[in-house]
Amino acid sequence: MVAVAVSTDEIRLARAYLSRVAEPPAAALARFVAEVGPVEAAELVRAGEVPSGVESQTSARRALDLAEQDLEAAAKVGGRLLVPEDDEWPRWPFNALAIAAANGLRCGLEPLALWVRGDAHLATITERAVAVVGSRAASGYGQHVAGEFGFGLAQAGITVVSGAAYGIDGAAHRGAITAGGLTIAVLACGIDVAYPAGHRALLERIPSQGLLVSEYPPTHTPARHRFLTRNRLIAALAEGTVVVEAGQRSGAKNTAASTAALGRVLMAVPGPITSVSSSGCHELLRSGIALPVTSVAEVIESTGRLGVDLVEATRNTDTGPPQGDAMRVFEALGLTFGHSPEAISVESGVELSRVRALLPQLELASLAERAESGWKRSQDGSWRGDT
Amino acid sequence: MVAVAVSTDEIRLARAYLSRVAEPPAAALARFVAEVGPVEAAELVRAGEVPSGVESQTSARRALDLAEQDLEAAAKVGGRLLVPEDDEWPRWPFNALAIAAANGLRCGLEPLALWVRGDAHLATITERAVAVVGSRAASGYGQHVAGEFGFGLAQAGITVVSGAAYGIDGAAHRGAITAGGLTIAVLACGIDVAYPAGHRALLERIPSQGLLVSEYPPTHTPARHRFLTRNRLIAALAEGTVVVEAGQRSGAKNTAASTAALGRVLMAVPGPITSVSSSGCHELLRSGIALPVTSVAEVIESTGRLGVDLVEATRNTDTGPPQGDAMRVFEALGLTFGHSPEAISVESGVELSRVRALLPQLELASLAERAESGWKRSQDGSWRGDT
Numbered sequence: 204m205v206a207v208a209v210s211t212d213e214i215r216l217a218r219a220y221l222s223r224v225a226e227p228p229a230a231a232l233a234r235f236v237a238e239v240g241p242v243e244a245a246e247l248v249r250a251g252e253v254p255s256g257v258e259s260q261t262s263a264r265r266a267l268d269l270a271e272q273d274l275e276a277a278a279k280v281g282g283r284l285l286v287p288e289d290d291e292w293p294r295w296p297f298n299a300l301a302i303a304a305a306n307g308l309r310c311g312l313e314p315l316a317l318w319v320r321g322d323a324h325l326a327t328i329t330e331r332a333v334a335v336v337g338s339r340a341a342s343g344y345g346q347h348v349a350g351e352f353g354f355g356l357a358q359a360g361i362t363v364v365s366g367a368a369y370g371i372d373g374a375a376h377r378g379a380i381t382a383g384g385l386t387i388a389v390l391a392c393g394i395d396v397a398y399p400a401g402h403r404a405l406l407e408r409i410p411s412q413g414l415l416v417s418e419y420p421p422t423h424t425p426a427r428h429r430f431l432t433r434n435r436l437i438a439a440l441a442e443g444t445v446v447v448e449a450g451q452r453s454g455a456k457n458t459a460a461s462t463a464a465l466g467r468v469l470m471a472v473p474g475p476i477t478s479v480s481s482s483g484c485h486e487l488l489r490s491g492i493a494l495p496v497t498s499v500a501e502v503i504e505s506t507g508r509l510g511v512d513l514v515e516a517t518r519n520t521d522t523g524p525p526q527g528d529a530m531r532v533f534e535a536l537g538l539t540f541g542h543s544p545e546a547i548s549v550e551s552g553v554e555l556s557r558v559r560a561l562l563p564q565l566e567l568a569s570l571a572e573r574a575e576s577g578w579k580r581s582q583d584g585s586w587r588g589d590t
Numbered sequence: 591m592v593a594v595a596v597s598t599d600e601i602r603l604a605r606a607y608l609s610r611v612a613e614p615p616a617a618a619l620a621r622f623v624a625e626v627g628p629v630e631a632a633e634l635v636r637a638g639e640v641p642s643g644v645e646s647q648t649s650a651r652r653a654l655d656l657a658e659q660d661l662e663a664a665a666k667v668g669g670r671l672l673v674p675e676d677d678e679w680p681r682w683p684f685n686a687l688a689i690a691a692a693n694g695l696r697c698g699l700e701p702l703a704l705w706v707r708g709d710a711h712l713a714t715i716t717e718r719a720v721a722v723v724g725s726r727a728a729s730g731y732g733q734h735v736a737g738e739f740g741f742g743l744a745q746a747g748i749t750v751v752s753g754a755a756y757g758i759d760g761a762a763h764r765g766a767i768t769a770g771g772l773t774i775a776v777l778a779c780g781i782d783v784a785y786p787a788g789h790r791a792l793l794e795r796i797p798s799q800g801l802l803v804s805e806y807p808p809t810h811t812p813a814r815h816r817f818l819t820r821n822r823l824i825a826a827l828a829e830g831t832v833v834v835e836a837g838q839r840s841g842a843k844n845t846a847a848s849t850a851a852l853g854r855v856l857m858a859v860p861g862p863i864t865s866v867s868s869s870g871c872h873e874l875l876r877s878g879i880a881l882p883v884t885s886v887a888e889v890i891e892s893t894g895r896l897g898v899d900l901v902e903a904t905r906n907t908d909t910g911p912p913q914g915d916a917m918r919v920f921e922a923l924g925l926t927f928g929h930s931p932e933a934i935s936v937e938s939g940v941e942l943s944r945v946r947a948l949l950p951q952l953e954l955a956s957l958a959e960r961a962e963s964g965w966k967r968s969q970d971g972s973w974r975g976d977t
Contacts, residue, residue: 226918226939263935263942344862426921473860473872475731476884485860488875488882495875495882497863531613534813548650552613555650 209242211288217245218286218316219270223420224248224261227432228312231256236315241286269420273318276421280395281410282320287313293329296440299465310435310461314418320394321410328385328413332362333506334441334462336455337371337448342480345448348472349374350381352445355499357384362413364389364441366433367406369399371447371455376405379412386413389437391429393421416440434458435465443468443506445496449483456483463492468506470496528553532561533570533580541574596629598675604632605673605703606657610807611635611648614819615699618643623702628673656807660705663808667782668797669707674700680716683827686852697822697848701805707781708797715772715800719749720893721828721849723842724758724835729867732835735859736761737768739832742886744771749800751776751828753820754793756786758834758842763792766799773800776824778816780808803827821845822852830855830893832883836870843870850879855893857883915940919948920957920967928961 218241225232235257236244247253248261249268277283285291303311319325335352337345349371353363357379365372367388379386386409390398394415397403409415418436419429434454438444438461446469449455462469471493474481487493496502528551535550536542544562548555562578565571572581605628612619622644623631634640635648636655664670672678690698706712722739724732736758740750744766752759754775766773773796777785781802784790796802805823806816821841825831825848833856836842849856858880861868874880883889915938922937923929931949935942949965952958959968 259941259944260939263939263945267936344864348863426918428917428921472863473868473875473882475862476735476859477731481860482884485882485884488860489884489888495860495872497869497872497876501876530815531813534815549654552616552647552650554646557646558650 209240211286213242214288215274215284215286215316216270217241219273219284219420220245220268221248222284222314222316222318222418223267223269223273224264226260226428227314227418228309228435229260229315230309230312232260233312233315241315273420273422276393276395277318277320280320280421281322282318282394282415282421285317285319285325287316291325291327292317293326293440295326296329296332299467300435300439303465308464310438310464312435314436316418318394318417318420319414320416321414323385323414325387325414325416328362328387329364329440331360332364332387332441333502334364334437334444334458335371335375335447336365336437336444336458337446338450338453338455338480338483339368339370339372340450340453340480341370341374341448342474342478344474344478345371345472345480346374349447350378352447352472352499352502353378353386354382354384356502357382357386359499359503360384361503362387364437366390366430366437366458367399367402367409367415368454369401373402373405375447376409380408384412387440388413388415389433389440390415390417390425391419391433392425393417393419393423395421396424398425430454431457435461438462438465438467441467443470443502445470445472445502446484446487446493447472448474448478448480449487450479451482451486453483456487459483459487459493469493470502470505472496528557529561529565532558533565536565536571537574537577537579539579541577541579543577547578596627598673600629601675602661602671602673602703603657604628606660606671606807607632607655608635609671609701609703609705609805610654610656610660610810611651613647613815614701614805615696615822616647616702617696617699619647620699620702628702660807660809663780663782664705664707667707667808668709669705669781669802669808672704672706672712674703678711678713679704680713680827682713683716683719686854687822687826690852695851697825697851699822701823703805705781705804705807706801707803708801710772710801712774712801712803715749715774716751716827718747719751719774719828720889721751721824721831721845722758722762722834723752723824723831723845724833725837725840725842725867725870726755726757726759727837727840727867728757728761728835729861729865731861731865732758732859732867733761735861736834737765739834739859739886739889740765740773741769741771743889744769744773746886746890747771748890749774751824753777753817753824753845754786754789754796754802755841756788760789760792762834763796767795771799774827775800775802776820776827777802777804777812778806778820779812780804780806780810782808783811785812817841818844822848825849825852825854828854830857830889832857832859832889833871833874833880834859835861835865835867836874837866838869838873840870843874846870846874846880856880857889857892859883915944916948916952919945920952923952923958924961924964924966926966928964928966930964934965 353375362385363379444462471484471487531551740762749772750766831849858871918938
């Protein structure tokens with residue numbers, strides 16, 4: 204470890220350069236930076252004086268030093284570069300990456316820096332965050348659920364993390380914005396790139412209610428491998444990930460895999476089995492790696508602090524039908540005309556003495572009443588369930 | 591144990607009497623019958639010379655000996671009484687009841703006799719059987735799924751067991767009938783009672799493609815406690831139970847509980863979380879006691895014999911996208927015009943020597959081709975996935 208006192212500006216400039224010189228995830232470069240520090244690492248990469256692993260990751264772009272231009276381009280759209288040396292760095296969420304890396308998992312690489320756009324404080328707004336992700340080719344059902352979940356989570360003070368894609372992602376962001384809450388879009392391109400083009404307005408809006416976040420420097424265009432690399436950051440920044448809809452080849456399945464690998468709570472929303480849009484979710488549920496969630500309350504319960512966020516049971520809490528012999532006697536009561544205790548005993552198969560004991564109890568429970576001809580069901584207390 | 595040689599007719603007559611004298615489940619009477627045998631038990635019950643537990647279960651109806659009339663009424667509709675002494679008795683399925691009873695579970699009581707209607711052999715057609723159950727207040731989605739599952743299971747040679755109710759049950763029976771397969775309706779009333787009335791035609795049809803089965807003697811009308819008592823037989827006669835739709839108070843949840851208590855495979859079909867008809871299924875899935883199933887193949891896999899009925903993975907089995915550096919190089923290829931290896935190296939961040947090595951590999955995989963200006967994506971081999 205080379206201990207040199209460097210100003211934050213120098214570090215930021217060095218990391219800006221490093222963030223463009225290698226295509227993430229670049230494990231060898233990350234190790235090298237951790238070893239010699241970002242400023243020294245940047246100088247050595249520029250000079251080509253690096254170990255062979257780092258060389259192969261940086262040789263293609265090492266002459267391309269756009270650090271100052273990138274910082275300016277970010278500033279021009281209201282963005283900035285966050286570095287691990289900043290207070291705002293999401294140290295706690297990224298802990299999961301460090302643990303995964305220690306276990307040799309590829310998804311466990313912490314970014315060298317993060318380009319962000321918006322005024323929010325990243326570390327603060329990820330203290331309580333849930334990712335809501337899914338297919339671009341979402342159904343109306345999926346978009347409805349994503350919007351409701353985004354809205355409900357944001358309303359509960361939870362930041363909604365997603366990937367700004369068409370379909371589920373967009374609906375989740377919009378839900379959070381509508382609730383007046385916070386949302387983070389983690390991009391697979393520069394924070395100044397309007398991708399997808401149809402989400403230009405959404406991407407312009409998010410910085411006023413959260414953050415655009417990207418590992419890629421300004422002007423970087425998205426590519427498939429960047430979506431996959433990006434997905435680990437969505438999983439890491441959130442306490443749990445809800446997959447709302449996912450087809451068989453949806454990238455959301457990749458985010459789901461990262462979520463599970465990072466030890467975060469993975470949730471999936473059930474849907475019609477007749478819909479291919481839900482098939483990926485059902486696969487996650489069937490394999491047992493995802494928990495089914497059907498409401499915002501269940502998502503909060505599943506990701507929340509024990510004892511604080513327990514969901515109210517959806518179970519009906521009324522006292523329900525009479526049980527055992529009482530139920531039999533109740534069923535044997537006349538609907539219109541009263542029956543004698545003897546007739547009720549034969550009909551119900553409950554012995555006469557017990558019938559005589561139970562009838563007044565049913566009367567007290569407003570389930571039975573005395574009629575001229577005997578006992579019948581009470582008019583206002585009748586109980587009916589779906590059998 | 592009193593060892594007396596008795597003819598099958600005598601046993602059948604005795605059990606017919608016993609099947610009406612006590613309202614099932616009558617544990618004390620069952621124990622008494624097991625102890626002294628059915629013929630002796632019937633005589634002692636008639637005479638009122640029984641232990642007090644049996645007395646309380648039988649005193650109300652002991653004078654009501656309709657055994658011969660009941661057997662005649664059954665015969666009149668093409669029915670008969672099955673007794674445990676018959677070869678046709680579903681000994682193997684009812685084993686689960688015996689185990690549950692040994693564990694003190696109320697749902698573990700074997701019936702004293704079974705009234706059946708139809709020509710099929712009960713023990714044979716329950717060798718491979720799956721129950722498909724659910725709400726009476728089913729949605730169009732639920733009825734569609736129940737029909738498809740009934741059809742598919744029957745087509746696979748599996749008997750479809752259900753409860754003949756409106757909604758899910760009816761759709762499951764009809765699916766099996768349409769497939770030309772076998773189905774069993776376990777009733778909460780006599781086999782000669784058309785309940786529900788709107789299923790009269792269905793109930794008349796089932797005996798030609800399976801069986802109506804009931805623990806209750808002819809003319810017995812249904813009552814709520816009888817549905818609950820009946821549900822354990824649905825669970826016991828099938829290797830597993832699929833709950834297609836269930837609201838919060840659906841009787842299907844009771845069948846589900848019996849299925850789990852009897853150690854049988856419990857399955858639930860996911861549905862839209864916006865549908866109250868699926869809320870019971872989601873509760874079962876969320877609690878972890880039910881396995882999600884989305885197709886007939888998955889039901890067969892979940893209930894079937896290991897290694898024989900493995901479902902084909904629904905996963906797409908093509909080779910998928912190129913991985914790692916190859917994917918990056920592929921993404922950096924021109925779409926229309928070719929790019930130089932140097933440009934591809936900068937764009938992809940993959941070092942030049944590796945780009946040069948990978949391009950011919952991508953060409954071999956029909957993913958890249960040489961153009962005049964360099965390398966571009968192959969026209970016919972382009973790969974696109976949903977990110």
